[in-house]
Amino acid sequence: MIELSPDYYQPRLGDTHSPQVSIRLMRIDDIEHVSRLERRCYTLPWSSSAYVTEVGNPSAYYTVAVLADGTLAGYAGMWVNMDEAHLTTIAVDPIHRGLKIGERLLLDLLEEGMRRGADYASLEVREHNQVARNLYFKYGFDDVAVRKNYYSDNGENALIMWANDIRSPAYLNLLDDFRARLAPSE
Ligand SMILES: CC(C)(COP(=O)(O)OP(=O)(O)OC[C@H]1O[C@@H](n2cnc3c(N)ncnc32)[C@H](O)[C@@H]1OP(=O)(O)O)[C@@H](O)C(=O)NCCC(=O)NCCS
Numbered sequence: 001m002i003e004l005s006p007d008y009y010q011p012r013l014g015d016t017h018s019p020q021v022s023i024r025l026m027r028i029d030d031i032e033h034v035s036r037l038e039r040r041c042y043t044l045p046w047s048s049s050a051y052v053t054e055v056g057n058p059s060a061y062y063t064v065a066v067l068a069d070g071t072l073a074g075y076a077g078m079w080v081n082m083d084e085a086h087l088t089t090i091a092v093d094p095i096h097r098g099l100k101i102g103e104r105l106l107l108d109l110l111e112e113g114m115r116r117g118a119d120y121a122s123l124e125v126r127e128h129n130q131v132a133r134n135l136y137f138k139y140g141f142d143d144v145a146v147r148k149n150y151y152s153d154n155g156e157n158a159l160i161m162w163a164n165d166i167r168s169p170a171y172l173n174l175l176d177d178f179r180a181r182l183a184p185s186e
Contacts, residue, residue: 019067020184021101023108026055026062026075033072034064041091043153054088061112065092065101076105078113078121085113085166087123090132100182102135107178110139110166120164124150127157136161140174 026034035048054060054077062077074092078085087109092102113121123141125132141161150158165171 019099019101021065021067021073021104023063023065023104026051026064026077028052028055030064030072030075031055034075037072037075037091037093040094044151046089060088061109061116063105063108065105067096071096074101074105076109078109080113080116080118083117083119085109085116085118085121087121090135103138103178104182106135106139107175107182110163110175114167119167120162121166122160122162124158124160126151127159133159133161136163139163139178140166140171 031048031051034051035045038045038051051062054062057079059081060077060079063075064072065074065076067073072093073096074090076087076090078087080086087106090102090105090109092105110121121141123136124147125136127146140163142163143159144162145160147158147160149155163171
């Protein structure tokens with residue numbers, strides 16, 4: 001188990017309401033934009049053809065977050081196999097970060113994972129990606145293993161994180177609470 005720094009998770013106060021955002025399935029005609037965002041968000045970006053494959057994969061679920069003016073501000077995806085929802089990506093345009101869009105995308109993945117029968121969720125994250133780790137930790141993911149030197153660009157370790165029992169009453173309560181906080185203010 002890795003050592004956690006003291007500032008591992010400190011909820012940020014205020015700014016709890018997201019702008020009006022809708023989450024919908026990713027379509028083929030989104031992929032050009034998604035690929036542009038992918039190159040801005042990741043140092044080892046997936047190719048656009050990988051997204052074409054994912055959009056057509058029945059075990060996969062890929063979504064985009066769209067602002068009221070139609071701007072595609074983020075995207076996310078996962079594979080659901082048997083009782084596992086494996087989150088493959090979640091990214092928000094740098095100019096729209098800190099507005100709970102990543103959180104909305106994650107919540108939607110978890111809800112769809114549950115609908116498809118997953119009992120637990122898993123993912124890999126760079127060890128030094130503290131922002132993403134905070135997000136996952138907030139949603140009940142724990143570090144369960146380390147893959148040493150996993151990322152080919154800089155040799156960074158990957159942490160494997162799991163959220164167990166995502167259909168348990170306690171976890172559903174947690175999601176209800178977060179969903180309510182994300183509801184747009186009147
Ligand atoms: C990770 C990412 C998707 C977060 O998206 P976001 O829309 O900016 O995040 P949100 O506004 O929804 O924040 C949700 C939570 O994330 C964490 N977080 C977000 N920004 C943070 C920051 N600047 N510092 C610390 N934690 C932060 C917090 O836990 C936050 O909850 P809180 O506000 O209650 O503290 C975004 O930073 C991103 O696209 N990163 C690049 C791609 C990436 O690394 N994806 C993860 C791959 S495993």
